[in-house]
Amino acid sequence: MKVHIAVNGACGRMGQRLVALAKEDPDLVLVAAVDAATNPAQGKDSGEVAGIGPNGVPIRYDLPLGTRVDTLIDFSAPSGTMAVLPVCVDRQIPIVVATTGHTDAQKAEIEAAAHMTAVLYAPNMSLVVNLLFKLVRLTSEALKGKGFDAEIIERHHRFKKDSPSGTAVRFGEIIREVQGGQFVHGREGIVGERKAEEIGIHAVRGGDNVGEHTIVFTTIGETLELVHKGHNRDSYARGALLAAKHMANRPAGRYTMNDVLGL
Ligand SMILES: NC(=O)C1=CN([C@@H]2O[C@H](COP(=O)(O)OP(=O)(O)OC[C@H]3O[C@@H](n4cnc5c(N)ncnc54)[C@H](OP(=O)(O)O)[C@@H]3O)[C@@H](O)[C@H]2O)C=CC1
């Protein structure tokens, strides 16, 4: 049986790729394409918006009542997640939250929703980025207490609204979970010598970069860099569609991309 998906943020860069790739997948059917009420594409065909020709699913600002939705995928904005989350809870719809940039309070609400419906919340849907999360944990463990400084550099397109990226924050959290320490976001002025416990996070913005993350472990005499470079957005979109299939019909709970990807 096909998995019925809804996309929140359907007019965005990611939403358009989800609409396009879902159409190519024989196991999926797009049943709702949601975007901000203020988006100028409201009412237009979501396939037309995505540049794949009409698919008969109009852009709307809410989830249609009476339509079966097996999983909702959210690539929108923090306000978009918070608008759709209670609807998914009320209707017991599993939700894949791929949006980044939530406040701590919003993150807590998303986590709490997992007591009431199935929630997968991940800053990066790419298979190899999720593998890299594991490699960074392994490296942090191996180098703990051996005098290495950890710094994270992320690069993204000029249109990205949140900073640093959710993925960079997750890399930092992994290092901090293993080694302890505190985040330092960029440096300016006479900041003094670097403290051993600092975990530097640096955001570069420009052009059309779809996402690069470099995790630097450096000491006196040598440096190790772990690097991921996205070439286009489809690795994120394909991961999210896999997640949607994995989440359909799941009971309430907190799910991860490791569950989806078998990592
Ligand atoms: N987890 C992952 O693997 C990835 C996560 N992301 C994250 O996904 C999010 C979207 O990225 P991207 O597609 O590049 O961004 P875009 O800005 O291109 O798209 C976001 C879309 O969401 C819409 N939107 C804004 N507010 C709402 C709302 N309240 N309800 C519904 N829709 C809303 C926007 O409409 P409007 O333009 O009218 O405001 C826009 O169409 C970002 O947080 C990004 O960091 C991105 C790539 C990978």
Ligand SMILES: O=C(O)C1=N[C@H](C(=O)O)C[C@H](O)C1
């Ligand atoms: O906004 C983006 O483009 C991306 N956002 C995500 C993040 O903030 O980590 C994931 C990916 O890097 C692309």
